[in-house]
Amino acid sequence: MKINIPETGQQRVVIVGGGFAGLTLARKLSNSDFQVILLDKNNYHQFQPLFYQVAMSGLEPSSIAFPLRKMFQKKKNVFIRVTSVDRVDTDAKQLETPLGIVNYDYLVLAIGAKTNFFGNQDLAERCIPMKSVSEALYLRNKILADYETALSTPDYEARQKLIDIVIVGGGPTGVEVAGALAEMKKYVMPKDYPELNPDEIDIHLIQGGSKLLLGMSEQSSTKAQKFLEDLGVKIRLDTRVTDFDGEYAYMNDGEKIPTHKVIWAAGITGNTVEGLPEGSIVRGGRIKVDRSCQVEGLENVYAIGDIAYMEEEAYPHGHPQVAQVAMQQAKLLAQNLKAITKSKSQQSFSYNDLGSMATIGRHLAVVDLPSFKFQGSFAWFIWLFVHLFQLLGVKNKLFVFINWVWNYFTYDQSLRLIIKPKVPKRQELRMKEE
Numbered sequence: 001m002k003i004n005i006p007e008t009g010q011q012r013v014v015i016v017g018g019g020f021a022g023l024t025l026a027r028k029l030s031n032s033d034f035q036v037i038l039l040d041k042n043n044y045h046q047f048q049p050l051f052y053q054v055a056m057s058g059l060e061p062s063s064i065a066f067p068l069r070k071m072f073q074k075k076k077n078v079f080i081r082v083t084s085v086d087r088v089d090t091d092a093k094q095l096e097t098p099l100g101i102v103n104y105d106y107l108v109l110a111i112g113a114k115t116n117f118f119g120n121q122d123l124a125e126r127c128i129p130m131k132s133v134s135e136a137l138y139l140r141n142k143i144l145a146d147y148e149t150a151l152s153t154p155d156y157e158a159r160q161k162l163i164d165i166v167i168v169g170g171g172p173t174g175v176e177v178a179g180a181l182a183e184m185k186k187y188v189m190p191k192d193y194p195e196l197n198p199d200e201i202d203i204h205l206i207q208g209g210s211k212l213l214l215g216m217s218e219q220s221s222t223k224a225q226k227f228l229e230d231l232g233v234k235i236r237l238d239t240r241v242t243d244f245d246g247e248y249a250y251m252n253d254g255e256k257i258p259t260h261k262v263i264w265a266a267g268i269t270g271n272t273v274e275g276l277p278e279g280s281i282v283r284g285g286r287i288k289v290d291r292s293c294q295v296e297g298l299e300n301v302y303a304i305g306d307i308a309y310m311e312e313e314a315y316p317h318g319h320p321q322v323a324q325v326a327m328q329q330a331k332l333l334a335q336n337l338k339a340i341t342k343s344k345s346q347q348s349f350s351y352n353d354l355g356s357m358a359t360i361g362r363h364l365a366v367v368d369l370p371s372f373k374f375q376g377s378f379a380w381f382i383w384l385f386v387h388l389f390q391l392l393g394v395k396n397k398l399f400v401f402i403n404w405v406w407n408y409f410t411y412d413q414s415l416r417l418i419i420k421p422k423v424p425k426r427q428e429l430r431m432k433e434e
């Protein structure tokens with residue numbers, strides 16, 4: 001059965017995914033002659049770079065998520081359906097979703113990536129990833145609930161497992177989480193939990209590579225490590241976490257760390273949709289595309305953002321999976337799709353690297369611009385400004401700004417609520433039966 005979407009007689013572009021890539025494309029096509037169908041399993045866009053602040057009680061989830069419908073309220077050619085896409089049939093030019101079939105003239109896959117546990121089931125079941133607002137919220141609840149339990153746990157080792165945290169992965173996410181936790185330990189714990197000894201709290205950052213922030217300059221990576229160590233974070237380089245049984249995190253050097261919480265920020269792999277030719281899925285679970293973002297071997301099917309694997313001279317192993325690549329590819333594709341209808345020539349994608357940055361804590365950030373690199377207070381203010389500017393919606397910008405100013409002056413994030421979703425009794429019973 002076909003999904004109920006009006007047939008307007010316009011050429012139909014179906015975009016799967018309302019992340020940085022899909023949303024930018026939908027916005028660029030929202031004043032075009034195309035009918036634009038935006039499909040996402042969530043009814044909101046998530047601003048992933050600030051997930052860690054939700055997890056650390058610094059921001060509310062609503063401040064970093066934006067409802068898709070609000071974005072297109074006045075756009076008559078954009079239709080949104082909240083559903084997951086399970087399969088694509090490229091011969092019939094249609095998608096299969098739990099809501100029904102969606103046909104397309106042009107298909108754009110902007111489905112992003114998911115956490116990669118490298119096939120380890122124990123890690124997948126027990127570690128806490130940070131790839132969605134709900135996972136960030138889960139982490140916040142878990143941290144706070146464990147601190148509460150620790151207050152009534154006299155046994156030293158049992159208490160350590162509740163308050164110590166292991167973070168796996170020394171990329172920007174791992175570094176930012178470690179920094180935020182260290183600041184929480186320094187500024188918040190003594191006020192909220194004076195009965196706990198902050199010196200007992202250990203924050204471990206485990207990095208498989210030989211330095212932190214592998215994609216950034218030597219200067220930034222060394223400085224980030226120093227900033228974190230000054231904040232008391234215990235860093236292990238060239239070390240991998242191989243297992244976690246809920247009590248101990250095990251490492252490849254034979255050591256184990258007692259903890260109930262392992263945050264997994266050690267890699268991503270592409271989200272999947274069935275029906276694509278086998279050869280089109282390449283390294284990192286990404287979909288291979290040509291320089292115009294078209295999936296190799298498929299007419300009128302495109303992939304953009306984290307899911308797309310495109311080689312160009314400067315990036316022989318594909319582009320970094322960052323928001324800038326996603327948005328720049330979306331802009332180029334919008335231009336190319338409009339060009340098709342006017343029989344104009346197609347442009348090739350070339351990534352314009354605007355730089356990268358990571359924050360460690362108050363007045364501590366590292367910034368690599370193409371022409372120069374800097375670290376410390378100025379870098380931190382630049383980080384704040386760039387992230388505030390990139391957030392969608394005036395209300396979100398304002399709320400985040402107010403939160404940051406409040407935190408800056410009070411040294412105190414004010415959102416430390418343990419909110420557990422309540423499942424209606426009957427549904428709870430049904431879930432147990434299933």
Ligand SMILES: Cc1cc2nc3c(=O)[nH]c(=O)nc-3n(C[C@H](O)[C@H](O)[C@H](O)COP(=O)(O)OP(=O)(O)OC[C@H]3O[C@@H](n4cnc5c(N)ncnc54)[C@H](O)[C@@H]3O)c2cc1C
Nearest residue numbers: 017019020021041048049084085111112305306321322323
């Ligand atoms: C914690 C964290 C911090 C980050 N920090 C930074 C940073 O500081 N700077 C930076 O540049 N980048 C950062 N990134 C990376 C950046 O967020 C990604 O590069 C960017 O989100 C990619 O955009 P995208 O549109 O390709 O995918 P996404 O933003 O992941 O969007 C994919 C969308 O597709 C939807 N979807 C997936 N599968 C389906 C399906 N089958 N059916 C329907 N819908 C589906 C999802 O719900 C989602 O809305 C960070 C990422 C994380 C996880």
